[in-house]
Amino acid sequence: xxxxxxxxxxxxxxxxxxxxxxxxxxxxxxxxxxxxxxxxxxxxxxxxxxxxxxxxxxxxxxxxxxxxxxxxxxxxxxxxxxxxxxxxxxxxxxxxxxxxxxxxxxxxxxxxxxxxxxxxxxxxxxxxxxxxxxxxxxxxxxxxxxxxxxxxxxxxxxxxxxxxxxxxxxxxxxxxxxxxxxxxxxxxxxxxxxxxxxxxxxxxxxxxxxxxxxxxxxxxxxxxxxxxxxxxxxxxxxxxxxxxxxxxxxxxxxxxxxxxxxxxxxxxxxxxxxxxxxxxxxxxxxxx
Numbered sequence: 001x002x003x004x005x006x007x008x009x010x011x012x013x014x015x016x017x018x019x020x021x022x023x024x025x026x027x028x029x030x031x032x033x034x035x036x037x038x039x040x041x042x043x044x045x046x047x048x049x050x051x052x053x054x055x056x057x058x059x060x061x062x063x064x065x066x067x068x069x070x071x072x073x074x075x076x077x078x079x080x081x082x083x084x085x086x087x088x089x090x091x092x093x094x095x096x097x098x099x100x101x102x103x104x105x106x107x108x109x110x111x112x113x114x115x116x117x118x119x120x121x122x123x124x125x126x127x128x129x130x131x132x133x134x135x136x137x138x139x140x141x142x143x144x145x146x147x148x149x150x151x152x153x154x155x156x157x158x159x160x161x162x163x164x165x166x167x168x169x170x171x172x173x174x175x176x177x178x179x180x181x182x183x184x185x186x187x188x189x190x191x192x193x194x195x196x197x198x199x200x201x202x203x204x205x206x207x208x209x210x211x212x213x214x215x216x217x218x219x220x221x222x223x224x225x226x227x228x229x230x231x232x233x234x235x236x237x238x239x240x241x242x243x244x245x246x247x248x249x250x251x252x253x254x255x256x257x258x259x260x261x262x263x264x265x266x267x268x269x270x271x272x273x274x275x276x277x278x279x280x281x282x283x284x285x286x287x288x
Contacts, residue, residue: 005033005087005098006085010040015089020048070166072171084159093115097194105156111157115193119131208284
C-alpha cells in the first residue's frame, strides 16, 4: 500500500520544515510513502527543494494561490497513494500519529480517519482557554459520533476523491461527506495527535471560525454536521465540568456568547450576503 501525504501551505518557512520533519521521522523501513507539498510561493519551494535533495519522495507542486481546495485538487492529480493523508504546513504531527491513522484502514469498510488536534496555546488567556475548550469538545464529539467531520489539521482518506469544488470553505467536512455517501465508515484515531497554534486575537479568531464553521453551512445536508443547535446541545456537559476556576467559568460563558454571535455572522455572510470564497477565506496570521 502506498501512502501519499499532502501538505498545503503558504509562506510558512518557519513551521513547514518542522511539519515535514515530523512526518519523515515516522517513515519506517519498507513503508511506501510520498510527501507532496503544495504552495504558490518561492519560500515554500525553497524549503521543499532542500528536503527533496535528500529525499526523492518529497515533491513540490506549485499552485496559483486560489485556496486550499484548489491546492488539494492539484496534489490529488499527482498522488499515487491508495491512502491520502492531508495536513498543513503550520502544524506538528505527533509521534506515531501516522501509524495510528493508518491502523483503522485494515478494515476495508473504513473510508476516512480523523486525527486529534491539540492546542499549543496556553490556557491562561481567554483565547488560549477557548482553543483548549473547543479542541477538547471536538475530541469528545469525535469519540461519541461516527460521522463527526474529520479535522483538516490531520486526517486520512481512501483515494477516491477526484475533485473538490473550489468554493468549499471546509474541505475536511466536504470530504467527510463524500466518503460517507460512498458507504464508508468514518473513524477517529484519538492517539493520532497533531499540534496546532490557534488565533491569539479576536479578529483572527472570528476570521478562522467563520471560515471553518461557515463551511458546514455549505454542506449542511449531512446529519450531525456542526450548527448552533448541535453545538449548544453537545457542549452542555463541558460547560459545567471543563472550567477549573471562576475565571474560566466566566470565559466559558463568553465563549458561548461568541459562538452564538459567530453563527449569526455566518448566516449573514453566507446565507444573506452570499459572500464569495475569496471574501471569507482569509489567512490567519496569528496562527503562524
